[in-house]
Amino acid sequence: MAAFPILGLALFLPAVAAILVYLFARRDATARLGALIASLVPLAVSVYLLIGFLRPDLIPLALDPIQGRYRAFEEASWIPQINVFYRLAVDELSFSLVLLTTILVPLAMIYSWNQKKRVPEFFALLLLMETTMLGVFMSLDFFLFFVFWELQLVPMYFLIAIWGGPRRRYASIKFFLFTQAASLLVLLGIFVFYFYMGTGVDAFNMIAIIETGPIPIGVVQDLLFVALLIGFGTKLPMVPLHTWLPDAHVEAPTAGSVLLAGVLLKMGAYGLIRVNVQMIPEAATTLFWVFAVIGTISILYGAIVSLAQDDLKRLIANSSISHMGIVMLGIGASMHAFNNGTAGVMGISGAIFQMFAHGLISAALFMLAGSVLHRLGTRNLSELGGIMNRMPLLSWLLILAFLASLGLPGLVGFVAEFTVFLGTYEAFGLWVLLPILTVVLTAAYYLWGIQRAVHGPFRESLGEPRDIALYEVLPLVVLAGLFVLFGIFPAPLMDLFNTWTTSFFQAFGGI
């Protein structure tokens, strides 16, 4: 008997629910509740998978037939004439992102509970986003992967363009242009793989591509590497292709920002690791310096620009660039030191952990920025002041999230950054001081921000604000709990990522 298609359930249930909510929810309350319930199913699947990953003896998941590393494998023929299959599975890498997505979507929905404008459509789009994001992470067929990669543009475009801020038209179009242009490069790369796989049954099979490594080493790999780096790097975003991000973030509604920063940016990083690193590892090892240099530039650039921001949301957006730079740096460090034993493993393991950590932290930060605007009517740090006096709950959560983001030990961000920097030191020696410098900068802009916004006398010009409501507190407290949980007990997740990196290096011939 074939196993129950558990990933398929998690993937398509939100899409079906989206259609139902859009068509049939006549009252806003029904739409909200229906969407939330539908988004809990993928979360349940994630938890089930988590147990399967940590305790394979309890829940045995179906393994893929080629490498035996991808779990909850399911496959069906879709368009056999051009060798397209419906093929889903997760490994430790994609599972961490599936987990992140399924956690953030329900939280973003709860946070949006008082959304008043076109409610059924809003929640339907959030559900649709969930399907497309999960699809990108779960697909192991390049055609299917690209289908979801492209589809994901559509709901995000609408979220920004309908529910966004004053400059939403400009921001949504810019977002669309950048990511669509990047998608073309990804499509081109997929064509190259298809060609070199001999256009046979396995031509789109990502597992088979990883297994065989069809692209000849040398110029072809290097060119493909550059094309895919630009394609995925735009989404990441890496400097200098990052300019769409601050605009999109600032204009997007809070739930949109949460998913944009929390999950969408990770799609770029996921693409880099899954495709650039896993499928053309030779090019990735020779061109490791590209990752390292661009990563370091992104880290520094994001931090310096953040220092100059007055708008809280713009500050967080730019700090995202900095934090995603750490992911690139980690990959570069690992690719340089890949045959250096366990030291080489730390870079990519740390990078994956950083993706997970940044997803949680940035989600909380954007929710807080949304609440600040909603309650106080402004997000400009220069206009805020002393909100601790009137809104202690918001202020404490803000401080906690800022501390997590700047890498306070004991919280989730520290573990990730520390591992990456350790890996960088193993690979590049004292060059690590350059990116570590930004820790100071990051601390500077966050602490300065806290000082200006939270402390001091309350500014009477802000009116009589009420502290944040339950629907805002709930997701934030959950996120804060996760910061602490994974900050103090990172070991289970870290073990998963280490397993992943080690097995990849073993397959590639390192260690």
Add this chain to the structure above:
Amino acid sequence: MLLPVIIATFSGFLLIALTFIVGRQRRLADAALVGLLIALFLSLDMAGLGLLERLGLVLWQAPVSQQLPGLLLEVTPFVLFFWVALLLTGVIVVLASRSFLQKTDRNIGEYYGLLLIALVGMMLVAASTDLFVLYLAFEMASLATFALVAFRKRDKRGTEAAMKFFIIGVVSSAIILFGISLIYGVSAHVASQLPPQTGAPAATDLRFLGTTLSLGLAQFEPVIILAVVLLIAGFGFKVATVPFHMWVPDVYDGAPTTVTTFLSTASKIMGFAAMFKIFLIALVGTAGQWTLALGILAIATMTLGNVAALPQKSIKRMLAYSSIAHAGYVLIAVVVGSHSDPAIAAFGLAGGLYHLLVYVFMTGGAFIFVAMTATLLIGERLDDYSGLARRMPLLAFAMMIMLLSLAGIPPLGGFVSKFILFWSAVQAGLVPGSEWMVSLAVAGVLNSALSLFYYARVIKHMYILEGPKEPVKVPTPYSLALWVALIGTIATGVFAFVFIDFVTQAAALFFG
């Protein structure tokens, strides 16, 4: 075998006669619909459904593949593909016309009659095996469409459009005829020098032309090149390739919108059926003389169509330019279809056929949507569409899906068909000697990205901008036509495997 054609012809003439008996135009539309649906069912049955056979009525063995030498016609899966596509167009257009035509419109029976007669001509173009039969059928369809454009004879813009269309159509027919006469001259001369044999095909038989023209190429190269230039120009006018596309925006904009739908889908499909037959069968031996020229035309056509569509404020005009761009994509199939590797050629042709099929649903549906908004007095301009999604959520959604499919967003039909087309061009480009064909794929991909902007703008107006809020009631036939188009657009993408089998079979048998 010709039962669908006979039924369509009979219904066409019956409808003209019925005008005098039945006063209510809705009844006439229903009658036309019944005729079309029967013909469509029979064509599908012949193409491989085999339902009648299972019911015990053995008229044919599906899938049918038969020559009818006495009639200079054939019925093969390739032909049946075109019949199905054309009759589907007919169904969508008649459904929409049922609501589009007003009580004040006169001669409604003739409208449906002409529509069916045009369809018969188009079906015969697809079925013909002889150059002259093809030309005659082509003219039959063209004449009927000229009259259709001028159907509202008191409408000044419609009459002007009809005049332009007529002049261009007649001139291009003359050019085609001149090209045919040159080809006939060469072919007949070569045939007369072949050893005489009984039952030899006529000098204008398409497959025989393939032999004679390649034999006569060395001796008559200038004449053949001149003929090819004339044929490219003539058919270029018909399917509206650059630089013969000037008439399209004016005519499409001026004609009644249901007729525009018919012109942009059925007429174009017929034009490509004729081009496939003439270029890929009769002229295939001389392919070296024209592939590069057609390739350049393909790139120019898709680029110009998309660039010109960008600034349009009238949705009808925008879709007219978009249909020019799509003709450019299908031209890739003519170029790749002439490739020396039969597998690649068949794959390219299959891509072209698939794109035409998807095109019926997406472009047909989009034009019908415009016709609907015109009937409901919403308007046909971009600004009129503001906030439309809240006034008709379901149909605006259908329009959005069709526009996204036109832009080639997965997993819709337009993505799959473009994927096959462009991939076939890449495969052709990997063979030494035809490397340049890769540029067709590159141009296609870039153009698809470009086209997204103007399609997305319509979506933006419908979904994002604010507009009037009062809901509108959409007549059922319109909804029905749009649902057919929507389901077709999605099914050709998600259930592509069903349709790809159909078109690859048709393409493979086309080359024999």
